[in-house]
Amino acid sequence: MDAQGRGRADDIDPADQWVLNPNTGEYELRLGPSAPQSGVPAPRKPRSSEAARPARSRTETPGRPRPETPGRAVPPPRRRRGAPEEPLPGRRGRRPAKKASKGRKVLLWTGGAMAFVLVAGAGAAYFYIEHLNDNIASVSDDGASTGGFSKDKAINILLIGTDKRTGKGNEKYGDAGSVGHADTTILLHVSKDRSNATALSIPRDLITDVPDCPTTQEDGTQKIIPGTQQVRFNTSLGQDGRTPSCTMRTVTELTGVKPDNFMVADFNAVKTLTSAVGGVEVCVGKDLDDPDSHLKLSKGMHTIEGEQALAFVRTRHAVGFGGDLSRIGLQQQFLSALMRKLKSNDTLTSPSKMLDLAEAGTKALTVDSQLDSIGKLKDLGLELGKLNTENLTFTTIPVIDNPTEKVKATVVLNESTAPQVFDMIRNDVSFTAVKERKKKEAAAVAARLKGTKAPASEVRVRILNGGAVAGSAQETLSWLQNEEGVTKSENAGNAPAPLAKTTLEYAPDQADQARRLADLMGLSGSAMKPGESVTNDQGLPAMTLTLGKDFEGAGVSLTAPTKAPEGVQKSTADKVECAK
Numbered sequence: 001m002d003a004q005g006r007g008r009a010d011d012i013d014p015a016d017q018w019v020l021n022p023n024t025g026e027y028e029l030r031l032g033p034s035a036p037q038s039g040v041p042a043p044r045k046p047r048s049s050e051a052a053r054p055a056r057s058r059t060e061t062p063g064r065p066r067p068e069t070p071g072r073a074v075p076p077p078r079r080r081r082g083a084p085e086e087p088l089p090g091r092r093g094r095r096p097a098k099k100a101s102k103g104r105k106v107l108l109w110t111g112g113a114m115a116f117v118l119v120a121g122a123g124a125a126y127f128y129i130e131h132l133n134d135n136i137a138s139v140s141d142d143g144a145s146t147g148g149f150s151k152d153k154a155i156n157i158l159l160i161g162t163d164k165r166t167g168k169g170n171e172k173y174g175d176a177g178s179v180g181h182a183d184t185t186i187l188l189h190v191s192k193d194r195s196n197a198t199a200l201s202i203p204r205d206l207i208t209d210v211p212d213c214p215t216t217q218e219d220g221t222q223k224i225i226p227g228t229q230q231v232r233f234n235t236s237l238g239q240d241g242r243t244p245s246c247t248m249r250t251v252t253e254l255t256g257v258k259p260d261n262f263m264v265a266d267f268n269a270v271k272t273l274t275s276a277v278g279g280v281e282v283c284v285g286k287d288l289d290d291p292d293s294h295l296k297l298s299k300g301m302h303t304i305e306g307e308q309a310l311a312f313v314r315t316r317h318a319v320g321f322g323g324d325l326s327r328i329g330l331q332q333q334f335l336s337a338l339m340r341k342l343k344s345n346d347t348l349t350s351p352s353k354m355l356d357l358a359e360a361g362t363k364a365l366t367v368d369s370q371l372d373s374i375g376k377l378k379d380l381g382l383e384l385g386k387l388n389t390e391n392l393t394f395t396t397i398p399v400i401d402n403p404t405e406k407v408k409a410t411v412v413l414n415e416s417t418a419p420q421v422f423d424m425i426r427n428d429v430s431f432t433a434v435k436e437r438k439k440k441e442a443a444a445v446a447a448r449l450k451g452t453k454a455p456a457s458e459v460r461v462r463i464l465n466g467g468a469v470a471g472s473a474q475e476t477l478s479w480l481q482n483e484e485g486v487t488k489s490e491n492a493g494n495a496p497a498p499l500a501k502t503t504l505e506y507a508p509d510q511a512d513q514a515r516r517l518a519d520l521m522g523l524s525g526s527a528m529k530p531g532e533s534v535t536n537d538q539g540l541p542a543m544t545l546t547l548g549k550d551f552e553g554a555g556v557s558l559t560a561p562t563k564a565p566e567g568v569q570k571s572t573a574d575k576v577e578c579a580k
Helices: 102-110 118-127 130-135 244-255 267-276 306-314 324-343 351-364 374-384 418-426 435-448 472-483 508-521
Strands: 018-021 026-029 137-139 155-162 182-190 197-202 207-210 213-216 222-225 228-232 261-265 280-284 288-290 295-297 300-304 366-368 392-396 399-401 411-413 460-465 488-494 503-506 528-530 541-547 570-572
Touching: 130 351, 155 244, 155 374, 182 244, 197 244, 197 324, 197 418, 207 244, 207 411, 213 244, 244 261, 244 366, 244 418, 261 267, 267 306, 267 351, 280 324, 295 306, 300 306, 306 324, 324 392, 435 508, 460 472, 460 508, 472 488, 472 541, 488 541, 503 508, 508 528, 508 541
Parallel strands: 137 366, 155 261, 197 392, 460 488, 460 541, 503 528
Antiparallel strands: 018 026, 155 182, 182 197, 207 228, 213 222, 261 366, 280 300, 288 295, 392 570, 399 411, 503 541
């Protein structure tokens, strides 16, 4: 019996179990005592094959009653504090007088189902019975995160797929004794305004430095696991007892982006989530036959789930150049397909699929200690659910073959393009053409940057240090005078207050000077502040350049990239890509 009919009388429509709560304006799932009901499923017990896993803390809600035996009636849902008791649903046909719109009902069912993959399953579960909390395993972030995502800031979530072979049927895949390395890693960046997101894949064979990692032990004590230099990225997890917090620290060192939270999933996540939604549709551009991953698909469209879905994301020898980078492209294609399925009406309007997805999502996840409850996952899911899939871009850190190897097995950063990709994420710049943002930027640039530019020798400017490294004002002065010909410039000392961003204030009749200096400094239109002039040491009107905390040195452009560098691979989640 599926989730719609589980524990209900045959003559009761599952739709009647959804009742409008007049105190919240939301539909809630209510299982009334008028029909025979089975108990809430007990939290999963560890399989014998999982006995060797490191102990993981599980979220417990003090005082919450737990199911004792199958068949026990489910008590009525607890009402919100201060809310009057509501009557339970009765006979068939008893419906609330006022219905929410279809769109709102779908949103309430899904919660975060529009969110990114594993978050979707967990976020969607917020309306479900609280036993889902017991499905969630959590481990300490060991101080490696920002302390958790915020609703009013950009969000950075580290998604880690481990190659640990625990779980039914998974021992047949590759190294059955793996400690669980970071086999698949994606840094998901969601913009502050939720208009766009970037999913940045990190190759497991990327050579990088793993820093020292303070790590919480099973007895609650902390141990510092020594770092290692010039090793594969995937050793940041599992090796020498490293936990996901160490992978988080490694990503911060590598990209300059400090993740807010992390989520870890093993092989079972792919199998259970795809089965929960009834499979996902993928495109294959040629016949695939990979004996290592056990994948065999003919050219064309296929709906895959369970073991076949796992084989698809593990395949590498049958696609592209047969390496890990080819497999990353396949995984991005799969995640896009899963996103589209999660947002489809076939999933969103099916309570049974949503309940199955909630169970699968919470069981599949190990999260950090800042994200260890359904409530927190729901909040994150609702934030990510605001995103349109056409503005979710999948890309990979730009890399090149390791030049020190004769037999190519690892990769290193492409220093000509990787820093720009990291800079775009740090500065919350979209990899997709988000129309509203482009209009705003275009308006600012057109109004302040376009027009005639005065000769450098005619530019008069006073330079203040408003939060940059000590000595930056003098360094900039020397650079402008000696290298750029701005001889009418002077060091005015420290600004009265620190600024986050570098600014240039100028009077209307100094606009041509401002455009010249902006061109030299690499200032964006938003950094140019029309205002008033000041008097310099010669008693002449001058502009004011205040170096903010974003200032990185004389001659270093202060304008964040507005598009991805040429040649960087990218795809968006709303388009079907075929594996080749």
